[in-house]
Amino acid sequence: MTVRETGGPELPQERRIVTALPGPRSQELEQRRRSAVAAGVASSLPAYIVAAGGGILRDADGNQLIDLGSGIAVTTVGNSNPRVVERAKEQLDAFTHTCFMVSPYEGYVEVAEALNRLTPGDHEKRTVLLNSGAEAVENAVKIARVSTGRSAVVVFDHAYHGRTNLTMAMTAKAAPYKRGFGPFAGEVHRAPMSYPYRDDAAAGTKVSGEDAAARATEMIDRQIGADQVAAIVIEPIQGEGGFIVPAEGFLPALAEYSRENGIVFIADEVQAGFGRTGAMFASEHEGVVPDLVATAKGIAGGLPLAAVTGRAEIMDAVGPGGLGGTYGGNPAAVAAALGAIEAYEQDGLVERARELGEILVQRCERLRTRFPEVGDIRGRGAMQAIELVHRDTIEPYPELAKAVAGHAAENAVLVLVTGSFGNVLRFLPPLTISDALLHEAFDVLEEAFAQALG
Incomplete structure (x- = not known):
């Protein structure tokens, strides 16, 4: 080969x-x-x-x-995948940048349409394109806060969400990601994660996903109050935390708790998304339909691109000008993404x-x-x-x-x-x-x- x-x-x-x-x-x-x-x-x-x-x-x-690293799950379709390279080259010959917020172009819309189709759930969706996984997670939180009118955000032990000020607060591991960089953004609360290998050893018996979820939601109810929580943010499989796959039932229970309490359930699929787990998105393995999905890494075959995709009524809660960025949805990156998506689906x-x-x-x-x-x-x-x-x-x-x-x-x-x-x-x-x-x-x-x- x-x-x-x-x-x-x-x-x-x-x-x-x-x-x-x-x-x-x-x-x-x-x-x-x-x-x-x-x-x-x-x-x-x-x-x-x-x-x-x-x-x-x-x-x-x-x-x-x-x-065995794929640039930390970025070159999932293979480095210099021909479909990615061809699309990106064609775009570079056409134009390199206009800024979608100034003068839009079709490629951005095409990628948004593809993500609306591919992410879990058949509800009406909207997408915003960004530059990095951390930027996607941060924007997902912004959207959830505007949509709910609440401020608290719940994340989990062993989580990694990025290196911006807010996503450092959301990340669990101090060194090397957080030490010395504070103070961090407020209203971020950490709940216990389902970690079957260590949970079972500590308990001396198998800890079910439902029981692990109850432990987390009881903490939320007691220490924060569900009616104060804008979003629960979780990696369906934790990345930097050690590829922790929560016990079966944990994710569905959290999603149901979120629905019952008007909380936006956000899946950080930055590392686990785009075919990596044997499904297009890791949430699919247990039939979980997040309200918002944050993606990056494998989305564009090596070019910098990220996205937030989610329920139309939540995404559209933010008014014009509230989302975006100079380079978000860069023309070459969206062209590469179309090539990568083609590879996932056709190869x-x-x-x-x-x-x-x-x-x-x-x-x-x-x-x-x-x-x-x-x-x-x-x-x-x-x-x-x-x-x-x-x-x-x-x-x-x-x-x-x-x-x-x-x-x-x-x-x-x-x-x-x-x-x-x-x-x-x-x-x-x-x-x-x-x-x-x-x-x-x-x-x-x-x-x-x-x-x-x-």
């Missing part, structure tokens, strides 16, 4: 080690970075990328790495996510059989993770996660560490990766575990 690089020759879909990683050219670029780029901008991989396609990243020294990528999920679970189970430090396997489709713990405990083992990821990088496999405790390895391969490459990546990961654990 080969894919075309943008403006280059075919990129062979194979892992290739030419130099030690990072190689001399990447090391040179790293030296330049240190005198040019702010220290607060960190990178997981020490190799500098010059080309990418399918499941492969090629670095400045000619090494080819297997990509069988949602089904492919389910196939990849079966392979990922199989290989993760193999790791757990061999290494008891793999405490939990969780996820949906091509969004899977393993939580690492000290043997015979549930004590987080972040040192092992770091060691495995480091060994993998040295051997041309990119895997990302995540989780509130820094002890989760997450797997987000592009949906165009081959079975063979995915298996080869996990062969390297097995070697990494064996080396780290002696």
Whole structure:
């Protein structure tokens, strides 16, 4: 299997080690970075990328790495997907910018129509296009506050919603996302999340989704008052928090509580959305229909685009001029999004996510059989993770996660560490990766575990 690089020759879909990683050219670029780029901008991989396609990243020294990160779930349709590239090139030849708020264009409307059609529910919808996931979440909260006339926002333990002032307040993890950046926006309240692996261990029995939801809603009623809450905001599968999939019944119970109390139920589908989980949106797995859906990442195949899509009566509560932004719905980005949506729908990528999920679970189970430090396997489709713990405990083992990821990088496999405790390895391969490459990546990961654990 080969894919075309943008403006280059075919990129062979194979892992290739030419130099030690990072190689001399990447090391040179790293030296330049240190005198040019702010220290607060960190990178997981020490190799500098010059080309990418399918499941492969090629670095400045000619090494080819297997990509299990997809730019944190952005290049879900595959890096430089031909449909995305063709659409974006056509748009760039036409015009680069007018600002939709000044002089509109059809591409913005087309993407809004597609999102209104694709997001869960058959009710009438409206969409606003933005630049980033954090901007989408923040605008969803703005819309909910105007629509309800209320101010309180409920989020959850282990949540990640972004790096703006409001979304930092909504994010749970202090370091590196929040420490030193306060004071944060007010009227943000945190409820307990359904975290089956740790909930069940703490309770000594299985904690149902309904019981976990009751725990959260009782806290809302007692500490805030449901009639004060504008929105409940939740990731159907938490991303930075550690790919936590709540117990079955948790999300539907929260959605029902929201409906009963006039609360806007917002699904942050920034990381889990767009085919990644084996459904177009993760909310669909339990038949949940959010009032508002925040999207970004996989929406445009690598170009910056985000959106809020939701019930027409809620979206239209904000008056003219209340939503927007100079670059929101940039012409090239919306063209790329139309190419990405075409790929999801016409190239069988949602089904492919389910196939990849079966392979990922199989290989993760193999790791757990061999290494008891793999405490939990969780996820949906091509969004899977393993939580690492000290043997015979549930004590987080972040040192092992770091060691495995480091060994993998040295051997041309990119895997990302995540989780509130820094002890989760997450797997987000592009949906165009081959079975063979995915298996080869996990062969390297097995070697990494064996080396780290002696």
